Amino acid sequence: MSSDDPIDLRQDRREWLKTSAAALGASLLSGPAVTGEQPQAAPATKPAASSGQSKPTGPFFTPAQHTLVEELSETIIPADGHSGGAKAAKVADYIDQFLRETYDDNQKALWREGLRLVDLMSRHYRQKSFVDSGPEERIAVLQVLSDNDHMTDLPEVRFFIELKRLTARGYYTSKIGIHDELNYKGNRILEEYVGCDDQGSTS
Amino acid sequence: MTEPETDLTKTYDAVIIGSGAAGGMAAHVLTSHGLQVLLLEAGKKLPIEQELRSMEWPYDNAHRGSLPPESHSLTFNEYTIRKPPYGAGLENAQHLRSYVGNSDYLKNIVVDERENPYTGTNYAWVRARCLGGKTNIWGRLALRLSDYDFKAKSRDGFGEDWPISYSDIEPYYDKVDLYLGIMGVKENLPHLPDSIFQRPQKLNCAEVTLKQSLQKMGRVLTQYRAGVTSEGLKHNKYRSRCYGRGACERKGGCDIHAAFDSPTGLIYPAMDSANLSLRTNAVVREVTIDPQTGKASGVRFIDSQTMKDYTVRAKIVVLAASTLESARLLLLSKSRLHPNGLANSSGHVGHNFCEHIMGPGVTGRAKDLVGKPATLDDGRPGGFYLARFRNLSEKHPKFIRGYGFEGGSGCRMFPSGADVHGFGASFKEEVRKNQGAYISMGAFGEVLARYENFVDLDPVVKDKWGIPALRFHYNFGDNGHRMAEDMKETAQEMFEAAGFEMVHVRNRVLTEGWSIHELGTARMGNDPKTSVLNQFQQSHDVKNLFVVDGSAFVNASCQNPTWTIMALCWRSCDFLADEFRKGNL
Numbered sequence: 001m002s003s004d005d006p007i008d009l010r011q012d013r014r015e016w017l018k019t020s021a022a023a024l025g026a027s028l029l030s031g032p033a034v035t036g037e038q039p040q041a042a043p044a045t046k047p048a049a050s051s052g053q054s055k056p057t058g059p060f061f062t063p064a065q066h067t068l069v070e071e072l073s074e075t076i077i078p079a080d081g082h083s084g085g086a087k088a089a090k091v092a093d094y095i096d097q098f099l100r101e102t103y104d105d106n107q108k109a110l111w112r113e114g115l116r117l118v119d120l121m122s123r124h125y126r127q128k129s130f131v132d133s134g135p136e137e138r139i140a141v142l143q144v145l146s147d148n149d150h151m152t153d154l155p156e157v158r159f160f161i162e163l164k165r166l167t168a169r170g171y172y173t174s175k176i177g178i179h180d181e182l183n184y185k186g187n188r189i190l191e192e193y194v195g196c197d198d199q200g201s202t203s
Numbered sequence: 204m205t206e207p208e209t210d211l212t213k214t215y216d217a218v219i220i221g222s223g224a225a226g227g228m229a230a231h232v233l234t235s236h237g238l239q240v241l242l243l244e245a246g247k248k249l250p251i252e253q254e255l256r257s258m259e260w261p262y263d264n265a266h267r268g269s270l271p272p273e274s275h276s277l278t279f280n281e282y283t284i285r286k287p288p289y290g291a292g293l294e295n296a297q298h299l300r301s302y303v304g305n306s307d308y309l310k311n312i313v314v315d316e317r318e319n320p321y322t323g324t325n326y327a328w329v330r331a332r333c334l335g336g337k338t339n340i341w342g343r344l345a346l347r348l349s350d351y352d353f354k355a356k357s358r359d360g361f362g363e364d365w366p367i368s369y370s371d372i373e374p375y376y377d378k379v380d381l382y383l384g385i386m387g388v389k390e391n392l393p394h395l396p397d398s399i400f401q402r403p404q405k406l407n408c409a410e411v412t413l414k415q416s417l418q419k420m421g422r423v424l425t426q427y428r429a430g431v432t433s434e435g436l437k438h439n440k441y442r443s444r445c446y447g448r449g450a451c452e453r454k455g456g457c458d459i460h461a462a463f464d465s466p467t468g469l470i471y472p473a474m475d476s477a478n479l480s481l482r483t484n485a486v487v488r489e490v491t492i493d494p495q496t497g498k499a500s501g502v503r504f505i506d507s508q509t510m511k512d513y514t515v516r517a518k519i520v521v522l523a524a525s526t527l528e529s530a531r532l533l534l535l536s537k538s539r540l541h542p543n544g545l546a547n548s549s550g551h552v553g554h555n556f557c558e559h560i561m562g563p564g565v566t567g568r569a570k571d572l573v574g575k576p577a578t579l580d581d582g583r584p585g586g587f588y589l590a591r592f593r594n595l596s597e598k599h600p601k602f603i604r605g606y607g608f609e610g611g612s613g614c615r616m617f618p619s620g621a622d623v624h625g626f627g628a629s630f631k632e633e634v635r636k637n638q639g640a641y642i643s644m645g646a647f648g649e650v651l652a653r654y655e656n657f658v659d660l661d662p663v664v665k666d667k668w669g670i671p672a673l674r675f676h677y678n679f680g681d682n683g684h685r686m687a688e689d690m691k692e693t694a695q696e697m698f699e700a701a702g703f704e705m706v707h708v709r710n711r712v713l714t715e716g717w718s719i720h721e722l723g724t725a726r727m728g729n730d731p732k733t734s735v736l737n738q739f740q741q742s743h744d745v746k747n748l749f750v751v752d753g754s755a756f757v758n759a760s761c762q763n764p765t766w767t768i769m770a771l772c773w774r775s776c777d778f779l780a781d782e783f784r785k786g787n788l
Contacts, residue, residue: 075626075627076626076627076630077626077627077630077631078627078628078631080628080631080632082631082632082635085631094267098266098272101266101271101272101273102272102273103272103273103274103275103293103295103296103297104272104275104295104296105295139627142626142627146624146625146626149624164626165622168621168622169267169269169621170267172617172618172621172634173261173262173267173268173617174261174262175260175262178260178261178262178616181631181635182577182614182618182634182635182638183576183577184577184614184616185449185577185578185579185614186448186449186450186579186580186581186582186614186615186616187258187260187448187449187450187616188448188449189446189447189448190446190447190448190449190579190582191446191447192447193404193405193447193579193582193583194405194578194579195404195405195406195407195408196405196406196407196408196410196411198411199405199406199411200406200411200414200415200418
C-alpha cells in the first residue's frame with residue numbers, strides 16, 4: 001500500500017489483525033516481545049523518576065516496550081531546531097511511573113494492548129516494527145490513528161489519545177518543555193506585572 | 204501565636220463550628236469584643252505551606268503536580284452518568300476526591316469522598332475539611348453584592364428581598380477590604396459596587412482588546428478583583444504582600460498568604476488576643492439544647508482520630524460549617540422541643556438552596572499575538588471580570604437575573620493549546636507559537652432560590668463517624684438553563700466583536716455544585732414563617748443560635764460569595780456581641 005492512499009482504518013484493521021498471529025511468531029524484536037503478556041517481575045534497574053515514594057514493583061514496561069514508548073512519544077513531540085523532544089525529556093519514564101502507580105487496571109491493559117496493536121499496524125503498513133521504522137514511516141502509522149481519533153470504540157485509537165495526552169503532560173511539565181521549548185517566564189518574584197501599555201481606560 | 208489547650212470543662216461565651224471564611228471572621232470579631240471563644244474544626248490542622256508549595260516546579264514533584272495516580276478525582280462524566288455517592292467502578296482507587304482534588308497540592312485539603320458520602324440528585328460537592336476550609340484554595344475573586352441583588356424581588360417579583368439593603372452592609376464590606384486586602388479598579392457600577400482597593404494588577408493586551416470592544420457595547424470588563432493584598436497589611440504579621448510569583452492559577456493556594464485565607468487572615472491574629480481556643484479534628488454531630496429554656500447549650504462532637512464523643516458548653520452557638528454542613532447540623536439537632544430540627548419552625552432549613560450555574564464559555568485566539576516571544580502573564584492572581592449586563596435596565600425575554608464572566612489570557616506554565624488536534628513537529632510548533640495568544644472566559648450565573656430545591660438527611664447512609672449523610676433534591680431549573688443558553692451566545696458574540704479567532708465554544712452546563720458557591724439553606728428574613736434567621740443571622744426560634752455562613756443568603760446573586768459572607772458575618776457578630784453584653788442572649 002502506498003502511503004498516499006487514503007486509509008480506511010476499520011477496513012484495514014481486519015487485515016492486520018488477521019496477520020497478528022503470524023507477526024507475533026515472527027517478532028523482529030529481540031528480548032521480551034512487545035505483546036500483551038505481563039512483563040517479568042524484572043528487578044528495578046532504575047529508580048522511579050524523582051519519586052519520593054518507594055514502590056515495591058519494578059518498571060511497568062518491559063525494556064522493549066520502554067523503547068517503543070520512547071519512539072512513540074518522540075513521534076508525538078519530536079526534537080527540532082528549537083528544543084529537545086519527548087525522548088530527551090524522558091517522557092517514557094514519566095509514563096512508566098504513572099502506569100506503575102495507577103489504580104486503574106483498564107488503563108494498564110489499554111497500554112499493553114495499544115502497544116501491541118500499534119506495532120502490528122506498523123508491520124502491516126510498513127512491514128517493519130515501529131522501532132525499526134524511519135521517522136516518516138512512524139508518522140504515517142500514527143497519522144492513521146490521529147485522522148480517525150473519533151473512532152474511540154477501537155482500543156488502538158483510545159491508546160493513541162492516551163499516548164498523546166500523557167506525552168504532552170510529561171513533556172510540558174519537564175525542564176525541557178517548560179524552559180527550553182516554551183521559555184516560560186514565571187514562577188519567580190515579579191515586582192510589577194508588565195501587562196499592556198495601554199490599559200484601555202475610559203477616562 | 205500560641206495555641207492554648209482547649210478546656211472542655213468550662214462554659215465558653217461562644218462556640219463556633221467551622222473555621223473557613225465565616226468561622227474565621229466570627230472568631231476575629233467576637234474575640235475582638237472580648238468574648239471567650241472556642242473554635243471547632245472538623246478537619247486537621249495541616250502544615251499548609253508544605254501542602255501548597257506554591258513555587259514547586261512540576262518536574263520537582265513526584266507526580267508533576269497531579270493527584271498521585273493510585274487515587275482518583277471525579278470527572279464531569281462520572282458526576283453526570285453515575286449517582287452519589289459516586290464510588291461505583293472506582294473501588295481500586297486508594298482515595299476518591301471531588302473534581303477539584305486532581306492536584307498533589309490539594310490531596311490532603313479536600314475530603315475523601317468515601318468517608319463523607321451523600322446521596323440524592325447529582326451534585327459535585329467540594330468540601331475541604333482542614334483548618335481554614337476552602338479559603339486555603341479559593342479562586343480569590345472578591346465581589347460585592349448590590350441592591351440589584353438584595354432587592355431583586357422588588358425588581359422582578361421572584362423570591363424574597365433580603366432583610367438588609369446595601370447601605371446596611373456597605374460599612375462592613377469596607378472593614379473587610381481594609382482588614383484583609385483586595386486588589387482592583389474602581390468602575391462606579393451600581394450593580395457591582397467598588398471596594399477600597401489596593402494597587403491593582405494590569406490587564407494584558409488581548410484583555411485590553413476585549414475591554415475596548417466591550418465598551419462600544421456598554422459592557423464593563425475590569426481587572427480581576429482579587430482578595431489578595433498587593434501592598435501588604437501592617438496589622439497582620441502572618442501574611443505577605445503579593446510578589447506576583449506566577450503559577451497562581453495552578454490548583455492550590457498561596458503559601459505566602461498574600462491571597463486571603465482564614466487561618467492567617469483571621470484565626471491566628473484572633474489567637475494572639477488570648478481569647479480564642481481552637482480544637483481541630485472535632486466533628487460536630489449536634490447542637491445541644493437546654494430543655495428548661497429551649498436555648499442552645501453547646502455542641503456534641505466526635506474526635507475524628509480517637510472516635511471519642513465530647514460535649515462542650517457555651518452561652519452562644521455560632522454555626523459556620525458551610526451552607527450545606529450547617530443545614531445538616533440543624534437537621535441533625537432534633538429534640539422534643541425542636542422535632543423538625545433546630546431553628547426549623549418555618550420548615551425552611553435545607554430549602555431555598557441556590558448557587559451559580561457555570562460551564563458555557565469561549566476560548567479564542569488573538570491573531571496578532573501568535574508567534575510573539577513568551578511573556579509572563581500568570582504572575583497575578585487573576586485576569587479579568589466582566590460585570591453582569593442582563594436584566595439591569597432592560598428585561599430579558601427568556602430569563603430573570605444575570606451572570607458575569609471570569610476570564611484571562613496569556614502564557615501559563617502548562618500551555619493552553621496542548622490539546623489541539625494532531626501530533627509531531629507541526630503540533631509542537633503550534634503549541635509554542637500560540638501559547639500567549641489564547642484568551643478565554645466562562646460565565647457564572649444566578650440559580651434562583653426555590654423552596655423545592657433542598658437537602659435533607661438520608662435515612663440510611665451515614666458518614667465515617669456514623670452521622671447521617673445529606674441527601675440532595677436539587678436542579679438548576681428552567682431559568683438557569685435558559686440563562687446558560689444566553690451565556691453561550693453572548694460569549695461568542697463578544698469574542699467575535701473583539702476580532703478573536705474562535706477556538707472553542709463550550710456549550711455544556713457543568714454539574715450542579717461545580718461553582719462551589721452553594722448558598723441559601725437557612726435564609727434570612729423578617730418573617731419567621733418563611734425564613735430561618737433574622738437580618739443578623741440570628742435564629743428566629745433560638746435566640747442564642749447564629750448561622751453566619753452562606754446558608755443565610757436569600758438569593759445567590761451572580762457574584763462570588765466569599766466577601767459577602769465575611770461582611771455579613773462581621774455585621775452579625777457586632778450585633779451578637781452587643782446583645783451578649785446587654786444580657787439579651
